[in-house]
Amino acid sequence: MNVLDFLITPAEACQRSGPNDKIVFSSRVRLARNLKGVPFPGHAKKADRLKSLETLVPAVSGLPQMGTEPFAEAMDKLTALDKQILVERHLISREHAAKGVGSGFVLNKDETVCVMVNEEDHLRMQALRPGLQLKQAWMAIDGVDSSLQEKVEFAFSDQYGFLTACPTNLGTGIRVSAMLHLPGLVLAEQINQIIQAVNKLGLAVRGLYGEGTEALGNIFQVSNQMTLGETEGEIVERINKVLLQIIEHEENARLAQLEKKPKVLFNHIGRAYGGLSHSHIITSKETMNLLSLLRLGVDLGMFGSTPKSLVDELFLLSQPGHLQIGHPEKLDAEVRDALRAELLRQRMKVVPAPDHTGVVTKAA
Amino acid sequence: MNVLDFLITPAEACQRSGPNDKIVFSSRVRLARNLKGVPFPGHAKKADRLKSLETLVPAVSGLPQMGTEPFAEAMDKLTALDKQILVERHLISREHAAKGVGSGFVLNKDETVCVMVNEEDHLRMQALRPGLQLKQAWMAIDGVDSSLQEKVEFAFSDQYGFLTACPTNLGTGIRVSAMLHLPGLVLAEQINQIIQAVNKLGLAVRGLYGEGTEALGNIFQVSNQMTLGETEGEIVERINKVLLQIIEHEENARLAQLEKKPKVLFNHIGRAYGGLSHSHIITSKETMNLLSLLRLGVDLGMFGSTPKSLVDELFLLSQPGHLQIGHPEKLDAEVRDALRAELLRQRMKVVPAPDHTGVVTKAA
Numbered sequence: 001m002n003v004l005d006f007l008i009t010p011a012e013a014c015q016r017s018g019p020n021d022k023i024v025f026s027s028r029v030r031l032a033r034n035l036k037g038v039p040f041p042g043h044a045k046k047a048d049r050l051k052s053l054e055t056l057v058p059a060v061s062g063l064p065q066m067g068t069e070p071f072a073e074a075m076d077k078l079t080a081l082d083k084q085i086l087v088e089r090h091l092i093s094r095e096h097a098a099k100g101v102g103s104g105f106v107l108n109k110d111e112t113v114c115v116m117v118n119e120e121d122h123l124r125m126q127a128l129r130p131g132l133q134l135k136q137a138w139m140a141i142d143g144v145d146s147s148l149q150e151k152v153e154f155a156f157s158d159q160y161g162f163l164t165a166c167p168t169n170l171g172t173g174i175r176v177s178a179m180l181h182l183p184g185l186v187l188a189e190q191i192n193q194i195i196q197a198v199n200k201l202g203l204a205v206r207g208l209y210g211e212g213t214e215a216l217g218n219i220f221q222v223s224n225q226m227t228l229g230e231t232e233g234e235i236v237e238r239i240n241k242v243l244l245q246i247i248e249h250e251e252n253a254r255l256a257q258l259e260k261k262p263k264v265l266f267n268h269i270g271r272a273y274g275g276l277s278h279s280h281i282i283t284s285k286e287t288m289n290l291l292s293l294l295r296l297g298v299d300l301g302m303f304g305s306t307p308k309s310l311v312d313e314l315f316l317l318s319q320p321g322h323l324q325i326g327h328p329e330k331l332d333a334e335v336r337d338a339l340r341a342e343l344l345r346q347r348m349k350v351v352p353a354p355d356h357t358g359v360v361t362k363a364a
Numbered sequence: 365m366n367v368l369d370f371l372i373t374p375a376e377a378c379q380r381s382g383p384n385d386k387i388v389f390s391s392r393v394r395l396a397r398n399l400k401g402v403p404f405p406g407h408a409k410k411a412d413r414l415k416s417l418e419t420l421v422p423a424v425s426g427l428p429q430m431g432t433e434p435f436a437e438a439m440d441k442l443t444a445l446d447k448q449i450l451v452e453r454h455l456i457s458r459e460h461a462a463k464g465v466g467s468g469f470v471l472n473k474d475e476t477v478c479v480m481v482n483e484e485d486h487l488r489m490q491a492l493r494p495g496l497q498l499k500q501a502w503m504a505i506d507g508v509d510s511s512l513q514e515k516v517e518f519a520f521s522d523q524y525g526f527l528t529a530c531p532t533n534l535g536t537g538i539r540v541s542a543m544l545h546l547p548g549l550v551l552a553e554q555i556n557q558i559i560q561a562v563n564k565l566g567l568a569v570r571g572l573y574g575e576g577t578e579a580l581g582n583i584f585q586v587s588n589q590m591t592l593g594e595t596e597g598e599i600v601e602r603i604n605k606v607l608l609q610i611i612e613h614e615e616n617a618r619l620a621q622l623e624k625k626p627k628v629l630f631n632h633i634g635r636a637y638g639g640l641s642h643s644h645i646i647t648s649k650e651t652m653n654l655l656s657l658l659r660l661g662v663d664l665g666m667f668g669s670t671p672k673s674l675v676d677e678l679f680l681l682s683q684p685g686h687l688q689i690g691h692p693e694k695l696d697a698e699v700r701d702a703l704r705a706e707l708l709r710q711r712m713k714v715v716p717a718p719d720h721t722g723v724v725t726k727a728a
Contacts, residue, residue, distance in 0.1 A: 263702050267644035270709075274638020278718060280631035338627050345634075354642060 003082040004325065006071040007089065008111055014312035018131020022299050023247050025179040025219070025312070026090070029137040029236070030126035031145050032164045032173035034155040040165040041103070041118040049102030049118050056117045059151045060106045060125075065144045067108045075103040084321030090179075092116055096124075113144060120165045121173075123148075132243060134176055138236045161228070168225065174232050176239045177223035180246060183296045184253035186218045187268065194249060195220075201242055202226050217288030217315065222246065254296070258359065266356045269297035276314075277348040282341045283333075287318045294351075302354045314347060367446040368689065370435040371453065372475055378676035382495020386663050387611050389543040389583070389676070390454070393501040393600070394490035395509055396528045396537035398519040404529040405467070405482040413466030413482050420481045423515045424470045424489075429508045431472045439467040448685030454543075456480055460488070477508060484529045485537075487512075496607060498540055502600045525592070532589065538596050540603045541587035544610060547660045548617035550582045551632065558613060559584075565606055566590050581652030581679065586610065618660070622723065630720045633661035640678075641712040646705045647697075651682045658715075666718045678711060 018024070034040060038052050053074065061072045075083070075096070083097035092105055096119040103118040116124040125148075127140035155163040161171035169175070185191040195205045204225050207215040222243060224235050257265045272293035275282070282290075295311040297303055316322055318340050324331055331339065382388070398404060402416050417438065425436045439447070439460070447461035456469055460483040467482040480488040489512075491504035519527040525535035533539070549555040559569045568589050571579040586607060588599050621629045636657035639646070646654075659675040661667055680686055682704050688695055695703065 263644045263705075267646075267705070270642030270644055271639055274642040275635055278634030278638040280627045280634055280720075282631075341627075341631070356644075 001071065003071065003073070003078060004085065006107070006109075007085070010313045010316040010322070011309070013089070013111070014309040014316070015307075016130040018129055018133050020247055021131035022308070023181055023250050024132040024243065025130075025181060027129045027131065027133045027137045027178045028090075028126055028176075029134065029141045030124055030175045030177075031141055032121040032162070032169040032175075033123040033125065033145070033148075034163055034165070035122050036153040036155045038122065038155075041120065041122060042165055044102075044118075046102055052122050053102055053104050053117055055152065056123060057104050057106060059148060060115045060117070060123075060144075062151075063144060063147045065108070065113055065140070065147060066106060067110070070106050070108045072106040073104055074101070075105070076100040081321060081324055085325070088316060088319040088321045090128075093119060093124075095119060113140065115144070121169070132178060132240070132247070134178065134236050134240050134243070138174075138176065138232060142232070169227050171228035172230075172232050172235065174227055174235055175223050176236050177221050178239070178243050180220050180222060180243070180250070181218060181292065181295060182220055182246070182250050183218040183292050184250045184257060186215075187257055187265065188253040190249070190253055191220075194246060198222060198242060198246070201238075203239065203242060216285055217292040219288075219292070254300070258300070262356070262359075265296075266302075266354070266359075269293050269300075269302060270354050270356075273297065273303075273348075273351070273354050276344045277351070278345065279341045280345075281334075281337045282344065283337055284318060284320060284340065287340060287344065288315065291315050291318070297354055300359050302356055302359055304352045304355070306351050310347070310351070314344065317343060317347075365435065367435065367437070367442060368449065370471070370473075371449070374677045374680040374686070375673070377453070377475065378673040378680070379671075380494040382493055382497050384611055385495035386672070387545055387614050388496040388607065389494075389545060391493045391495065391497045391501045391542045392454075392490055392540075393498065393505045394488055394539050394541075395505055396485040396526070396533040396539075397487040397489065397509070397512075398527055398529070399486050400517040400519045402486065402519075404484075405486060406484065406529055408466075408482075410466055416486050417466055417468050417481055419516065420487060421468050421470060423512060424479045424481070424487075424508075426515075427508060427511045429472070429477055429504070429511060430470060431474070434470050434472045436470040437468055438465070439469070440464040445685060445688055449689070452680060452683040452685045454492075457483060457488075459483060477504065479508070485533070496542060496604070496611070498542065498600050498604050498607075502538075502540065502596060506596070533591050535592035536594075536596050536599065538591055538599055539587050540600050541585050542603070542607050544584050544586060544607070544614070545582060545656065545659060546584055546610070546614050547582040547656050548614045548621060550579075551621055551629065552617040554613070554617055555584075558610060562586060562606060562610070565602075567603065567606060580649055581656040583652075583656070618664070622664070626720070626723075629660075630666075630718070630723075633657050633664075633666060634718050634720075637661065637667075637712075637715070637718050640708045641715070642709065643705045644709075645698075645701045646708065647701055648682060648684060648704065651704060651708065652679065655679050655682070661718055664723050666720055666723055668716045668719070670715050674711070674715070678708065681707060681711075 035052055039048055041049055057072050061070050086092045087094055087097050091114045096116045106115045113127050125141055125144050127137040129137045157163055162173040164170050164173055185194055198205050202225055204223050206221045224239055272290040276290050291311055291314055295308055298306050298308045298311055320336055323336050323339050399416055403412055405413055421436050425434050450456045451458055451461050455478045460480045470479045477491050489505055489508050491501040493501045521527055526537040528534050528537055549558055562569050566589055568587050570585045588603055636654040640654050655675055655678055659672055662670050662672045662675055684700055687700050687703050
């Protein structure tokens with residue numbers, strides 16, 4: 001089966017809801033694990049990588065948590081487009097998409113558990129949930145981990161805990177993260193302050209596609225950096241508390257903008273609507289930033305009954321890989337910018353023109 | 365009577381039409397004249413200026429060409445807002461608006477003839493026509509000039525012709541000009557080439573408010589520089605020919621853009637529509653540039669039956685002075701930018717969303 005046929009549609013994916021999903025797109029917990037006595041993927045020979053792949057893919061696929069008929073595939077069997085789509089859906093890392101022979105991944109049918117085999121570690125197992133559901137994600141991936149330990153033996157040190165390719169993952173091997181939409185803090189120019197404060201608490205703040213990427217669309221990933229010295233439960237609990245504080249700051253920033261500079265806010269949102277509805281050439285980067293403002297407008301009630309799932313769907317569909325779907329020839333950036341604009345013009349037709357009058361009343 | 369009560373409304377003013385008015389907003393011919401034996405305004409004492417004002421205002425007002433009940437007023441009797449409105453309507457120069465005691469102006473009821481008294485010269489008499497009607501404007505102002513010569517004696521030299529304060533106006537004292545809308549040449553990046561070619565023909569190309577001003581809204585003024593050595597008729601004829609060539613170049617530039625880069629063109633026009641329809645803060649400069657693109661879209665048939673008079677009216681109404689009307693307190697730029705956006709949002713409601721499909725068919 002083709003990856004694209006397996007994946008749920010962007011519309012379905014975006015209709016999922018969870019607590020605090022106005023601000024928190026999704027929660028994710030991933031565990032890094034390695035097989036005992038087998039070289040880490042970066043140091044392993046091709047034969048070793050193929051061997052661990054052959055062991056792990058069936059082992060993971062057979063777990064009860066992966067449900068019936070998970071999708072399991074070797075990375076070298078995927079097309080460049082398949083890989084790009086998986087990255088754009090945030091199911092695999094960019095690094096994993098660059099892998100070929102000897103790497104693979106397993107994804108369950110509802111896309112709540114995705115396991116990368118032979119990325120930086122033998123196993124990068126992740127559980128995903130919409131909104132702020134770190135504990136639920138942690139419990140899910142903990143279950144996967146426990147079940148898998150009945151089948152294979154992990155590299156473990158009594159002194160350090162789980163051994164990993166990179167020392168930053170040593171110990172629990174856990175990375176807890178949430179993807180946040182923070183346009184209020186960006187508009188209020190408070191985002192750098194928040195990032196610094198969050199960094200001081202030992203958490204990392206990154207852009208949309210992880211380490212070293214830009215915060216396009218005012219979307220930020222917050223995650224733990226330390227994996228030693230605390231239990232997984234403590235890490236999850238600590239991040240959860242910080243996220244609740246960030247959510248509060250974002251809500252306050254929105255309210256403050258609405259009270260102090262409503263015209264500036266409406267101007268940004270109105271122009272974003274205008275650009276999305278009427279452009280004929282638009283880059284991915286601009287689209288993300290305008291969609292962020294549209295989503296903020298939806299949150300504020302400026303677009304009638306437009307659901308935020310529509311905006312989230314456009315976030316996905318306007319990415320280069322998703323635009324490529326259905327086109328046999330490789331599209332260049334110029335063609336994509338025109339296709340993206342056409343898609344947006346079409347889809348924006350159902351979004352009514354912005355109406356700020358109700359918002360003003362609420363703020364007054 | 366107040367200037368504002370006398371002036372025709374922007375809507376009326378913009379509904380006037382003339383030949384080639386897709387590209388030529390208006391034609392203007394002005395004559396510079398001075399009284400014999402009276403110092404030029406720049407060198408005259410206050411008493412002399414008052415005297416010439418007292419002579420000239422009734423003389424001009426009583427001309428048959430000024431019709432019944434022209435508006436005649438001393439500049440020191442006008443408020444700053446009155447003057448600003450007259451400048452924004454292109455009835456008086458910025459320089460004249462800065463004058464006080466000893467200067468004045470006379471305007472006929474249909475705003476086709478406007479005479480400035482004691483600007484740089486004793487008389488700056490101008491006739492205005494919509495579209496490309498240089499000859500008609502010339503004939504009109506020539507009539508005013510002839511009638512006036514029956515009442516007063518002008519400073520005239522057999523060797524040089526009419527004497528003027530600045531030698532650039534010496535001889536005929538004529539300045540023939542047209543205001544052109546050239547978005548096609550600007551988008552095609554051919555405008556500088558055209559300006560250079562026109563300059564070589566001895567014509568000046570200036571921005572919206574004359575010498576030294578920016579070409580906001582892709583609006584350019586073309587006028588003669590030489591006033592000696594040719595008859596008025598020859599000057600009018602020569603400029604008319606050049607203007608017809610510029611019009612052709614503009615039309616070709618539009619067609620070429622439409623054939624070679626339709627998406628770029630539709631993108632500019634679509635985004636202009638979006639910005640005008642949905643902004644909450646917008647500067648005068650940005651407004652002019654977006655209205656220029658909207659007007660181009662109207663010309664191309666992208667906005668249904670929207671008349672270009674609506675766009676032209678918005679060009680006027682969105683200027684700082686026009687926005688100030690009806691507000692007793694002096695508005696600052698920030699407030700104006702919000703008021704302008706509100707005006708545009710309201711007025712743009714009757715303009716349908718851009719539809720490029722018909723345009724593509726025509727170009728194909």
